[in-house]
Amino acid sequence: MAKYMGKRFLFTILTLILVTIFLFLLTHVSGADPAKIMLGTNATPEAVEAMRAKLGLDRPWYVQYFSWISDLLHGDLGTSYYRDEKVSDLLVKYFKPTLALAIYSELIAIIIGVPMGIMQAKNKGKASSVIISTITLIGLSIPGFLLGLFLMFFFSVKIKIFPVSGYKAITEGFGEHIKSLVLPSLALGLSQAALITRTTNSAMLEVLNSEYIKTARAKGVNEKTILWKHALRNAMIPIITVCGQSFAVLFGGAVVIETIFNISGLGTLVYNSISNRDYSIIQGAVLVIALVYVVINLLVDVLYGIEDPRIRVGGKK
Amino acid sequence: MSLLEVKNLKTSFKTLRGMVTAIDGVSFNVDKDEMVAIIGESGCGKSVTSQSIMRLYPETDQSVEYEGEVLFNGEDILHIPFKEMAKHRGNDIAMIFQDALASLNPVFTVGDQIIEALRIHKKITKKEAREEAIKLLEQTGIPDAAKRVDAYPHELSGGMRQRAMIALALSCRPQILIADEPTTALDVTIQAQIMEMIVNLNKEYGMGIILITHDLGVVAQHCKRAMVMYLGQIVEEGDVETMFKHPMHPYTKGLIKSVPTTKTDKDKPLYTINGVVPKLSEAGDGCRFCDRCEHATERCFHECPSLKAAGEEGHNVRCFLYE
Numbered sequence: 166m167a168k169y170m171g172k173r174f175l176f177t178i179l180t181l182i183l184v185t186i187f188l189f190l191l192t193h194v195s196g197a198d199p200a201k202i203m204l205g206t207n208a209t210p211e212a213v214e215a216m217r218a219k220l221g222l223d224r225p226w227y228v229q230y231f232s233w234i235s236d237l238l239h240g241d242l243g244t245s246y247y248r249d250e251k252v253s254d255l256l257v258k259y260f261k262p263t264l265a266l267a268i269y270s271e272l273i274a275i276i277i278g279v280p281m282g283i284m285q286a287k288n289k290g291k292a293s294s295v296i297i298s299t300i301t302l303i304g305l306s307i308p309g310f311l312l313g314l315f316l317m318f319f320f321s322v323k324i325k326i327f328p329v330s331g332y333k334a335i336t337e338g339f340g341e342h343i344k345s346l347v348l349p350s351l352a353l354g355l356s357q358a359a360l361i362t363r364t365t366n367s368a369m370l371e372v373l374n375s376e377y378i379k380t381a382r383a384k385g386v387n388e389k390t391i392l393w394k395h396a397l398r399n400a401m402i403p404i405i406t407v408c409g410q411s412f413a414v415l416f417g418g419a420v421v422i423e424t425i426f427n428i429s430g431l432g433t434l435v436y437n438s439i440s441n442r443d444y445s446i447i448q449g450a451v452l453v454i455a456l457v458y459v460v461i462n463l464l465v466d467v468l469y470g471i472e473d474p475r476i477r478v479g480g481k482k
Numbered sequence: 483m484s485l486l487e488v489k490n491l492k493t494s495f496k497t498l499r500g501m502v503t504a505i506d507g508v509s510f511n512v513d514k515d516e517m518v519a520i521i522g523e524s525g526c527g528k529s530v531t532s533q534s535i536m537r538l539y540p541e542t543d544q545s546v547e548y549e550g551e552v553l554f555n556g557e558d559i560l561h562i563p564f565k566e567m568a569k570h571r572g573n574d575i576a577m578i579f580q581d582a583l584a585s586l587n588p589v590f591t592v593g594d595q596i597i598e599a600l601r602i603h604k605k606i607t608k609k610e611a612r613e614e615a616i617k618l619l620e621q622t623g624i625p626d627a628a629k630r631v632d633a634y635p636h637e638l639s640g641g642m643r644q645r646a647m648i649a650l651a652l653s654c655r656p657q658i659l660i661a662d663e664p665t666t667a668l669d670v671t672i673q674a675q676i677m678e679m680i681v682n683l684n685k686e687y688g689m690g691i692i693l694i695t696h697d698l699g700v701v702a703q704h705c706k707r708a709m710v711m712y713l714g715q716i717v718e719e720g721d722v723e724t725m726f727k728h729p730m731h732p733y734t735k736g737l738i739k740s741v742p743t744t745k746t747d748k749d750k751p752l753y754t755i756n757g758v759v760p761k762l763s764e765a766g767d768g769c770r771f772c773d774r775c776e777h778a779t780e781r782c783f784h785e786c787p788s789l790k791a792a793g794e795e796g797h798n799v800r801c802f803l804y805e
Contacts, residue, residue: 290543376584379538384572384599384650387565388542398589473589474634 166470166477173466177459184455185237189230192444198222202442203246242452243445252449255434260453262332263423263430266353267415269346273354274361275408281358282365282404286373287392297362304359310421313352317425320348330427349426353419357411364407368400375399401472409465417454483556484511485690486535486575486658491560492549493534501547502762504530505714509550512658517684517691519701519722521737522711525759528694531711532660534560535692536577537567554658573603576656580663582643586635592619592646593631599653618649622679641672648679658690659683665697677704698741702726707796710734713759713770716789720797730792730799732775769801777803 200216201208208216217223221232236243242252285297321329333345372378373396381395382388420432431450438446470477491508494501505527512518520528533539539546541564552560559570579585587595596615600606606614612631619627622645635643644664651659661680665673681704683689693705701708701722709719710733718731729735736755746752757774769775772782781802791797792804 288543290545373540376579376581377587379533380577380579380585380647380650381587382538382568382571383536383577384653385568385570385602386598387568388540395587399587475588475636 169470169477170467173463173470177463180459180462181456184452184459185234186230188448188451188455189226189233192448193226193229199246199444202444237452242449245443245446247441247443252445255446256431256449256453259429259431259434259450261334262428263416263419263432265335265342266346266349266419266423266428266430267412269343269350270354270357270415271408271412273350274357274411277355277358278361279365279404281362283369283392283397285362285366286369289370298366301359301362304355305363307356309352309356310425312355313349313422313425316348316351330425332426332428332430349419349422349428352422352425353415357415360411361404361407365400365404368403369396372396372399398472402469405465405468405472409461413458413461416457484553485514485516485555486512487551487553488531488535489553490550491531491534491552493530494547494549495539496545496547497763499763503714504762505534507550508711508714508716510709510716510719512690512692514657514690515684515688516707517681517693517705519693519695519705519708520711521696521698521701521708523696523737523759525713526711527714528711529662530714532577532662532692532694536571536575536660537564538577569603572599572651572656573654574656575658575660576651576654577660577662578644578647578651578664580666582640582647582667583635585647586643586650588635591632591634592638592643592650593633596631596646596650596653599650603654614653615649618653619646622646622649622652623675624649640668641675644668644672644676645679648676652683655687656689658692660692660694662694663696664693665700666695680704698726698738710737713765714762715770715800716798717771717800718798719789721794724794724797728793730797730804731771731801732777732803733771736774 198213198217200213200220200222204212204216214223221229224232240253242256244251245255248255281297281301285294285301288294288297317329320327327348328345331345333341335342369392373392377399378391378395381391386395416431417435418432419430420436422428423430423433424436431453435447435450435454437443438450488511489509491505492503493505494503508527508531510518520531522528534548535552537548537560548560550560551558554570554574559567586592590598593612593615596618597608597611600611600614601608604611616627616631619631624630624642624645630638630642630646635646638646644667648664659680664680665676668676677700680691680693684691693701695701705722707720708722708725709716710725710731711717712733718725718729718734725734726738729738733755736753739753740755742752755774760770760773766783767786768783769778769786772778775782779802785802787800787802787805789798789800790805792799
């Protein structure tokens with residue numbers, strides 16, 4: 166297991182290095198000159214040159230890259246071109262709501278998706294299975310923003326049990342915090358739940374057809390234990406994979422829901438920075454999202470190893 | 483009263499084209515101490531027969547239907563509630579499967595899988611069950627059992643896995659053991675060892691054994707009685723010695739002729755039965771073997787013969803040639 170973990174960790178570091186190179190080059194070749202952006206269109210060429218020198222943009226690209234990496238490792242992501250704020254502070258501020266939203270959405274998705282998928286597989290050929298599959302299809306087809314608006318209309322406007330929009334930090338009271346995120350989490354989580362239901366169902370159907378399920382039945386294991394212990398343990402790999410993927414997607418892809426519910430999250434920050442061409446923020450935000458992806462993937466790999474003894478020894482041979 | 487009496491067992495599966503009867507009226511008995519063989523090509527219903535006795539098909543979705551009776555010590559276990567049946571499985575009737583790698587759960591250690599079986603049927607602690615599991619593994623000839631008990635199936639060799647599978651099946655000392663092609667996936671040398679072990683179980687513990695195989699040599703060597711199945715029906719049954727010396731049914735004759743011996747002429751191609759086992763859904767009203775039979779007459783295509791006594795006592799055959 167240690168060897169397997171070491172290998173995974175090494176891959177993670179490698180991925181991150183590649184991400185930084187890619188990110189650096191992306192902003193470098195995009196042709197946008199931060200000095201010009203900062204000084205505006207009326208700046209004289211001399212002023213621009215002076216600014217470039219001040220920002221260190223006149224140095225060769227690899228020197229710039231390593232100085233950027235060095236700053237990065239010291240937690241310094243630079244300053245926003247537009248706002249007079251440190252990028253790292255901005256990222257922390259905007260990351261918190263996104264993290265909370267992603268966690269609650271994923272929890273909703275897993276709590277609904279996995280049992281529904283298991284039930285669907287268990288009741289194969291029965292009406293309840295068809296009903297679940299229909300609900301799943303609807304869940305996958307309805308866009309998140311539409312669902313968000315529906316939820317807002319019913320629960321905030323009609324019966325007024327949840328706030329229409331806005332985000333309350335956990336420091337402002339847990340109850341308020343949860344209340345502010347219930348609807349957006351549902352809007353994001355339900356379609357993910359549908360995805361997880363589908364994956365769980367197909368994984369369970371495959372496992373339930375395997376020989377070792379017959380063996381379990383032949384030794385007298387009851388059907389409930391067969392389903393929840395013998396079959397589910399073996400169906401976990403695809404389920405973990407899809408949960409990891411959907412969790413990662415929630416970090417970068419929640420812009421629409423964040424906008425509808427007026428939550429200042431990472432997606433919103435990226436969107437605004439792109440319209441402002443605030444490259445230092447884009448760089449920082451993309452880096453954070455990449456880091457989240459990499460960490461989630463590492464976590465998924467660890468879970469694979471715990472889950473399946475055959476993967477654990479993968480590094481042995 | 484026999485230990486196990488199968489009476490006119492019929493198993494049908496729901497398919498897209500309606501119900502298909504996979505086994506059609508199979509009857510046989512297994513006594514204590516007895517080792518009975520079921521022989522036939524792939525697709526003849528050998529495995530369906532054994533899995534119907536154990537009721538291994540999930541019954542919740544009504545995709546399987548049973549008719550007839552399976553009497554275990556006189557109790558009809560074919561029609562007791564599915565939950566009740568679980569108490570018999572593993573405890574009274576156990577089964578070993580062909581492919582031990584596929585049949586052992588890959589995410590649990592072999593020890594855990596045996597411990598689970600023990601704790602379902604016996605009131606013992608985890609620790610006692612673990613000791614019992616190690617003992618069982620030792621009995622089946624696994625060296626270093628105290629260590630291997632914590633091994634996952636993929637960490638064992640093929641022969642070792644089959645031994646672990648047998649240890650699992652024996653865990654609760656069942657009265658009947660169904661061995662579904664237990665040696666097919668193994669090397670010849672290991673095949674012999676595993677067969678020897680199964681024979682010993684039969685002799686030492688008086689376990690009734692149903693051996694499902696297409697290895698006629700194994701049957702000739704170890705079994706007293708055998709049934710030959712073809713497309714869901716028994717076509718011939720009787721004493722192994724007489725049946726192998728004087729096979730009656732054209733299918734049995736064909737099977738025996740297909741086995742190479744030291745006297746077989748090496749220059750001639752080996753005898754084969756023409757064609758393949760047809761699909762169940764294509765079975766007509768006539769004899770199910772008629773399409774491949776060298777002796778088929780007009781009558782065979784319209785009428786299915788019944789299993790009737792022929793030759794020596796206990797020898798039955800399903801063929802018009804012996805009426």
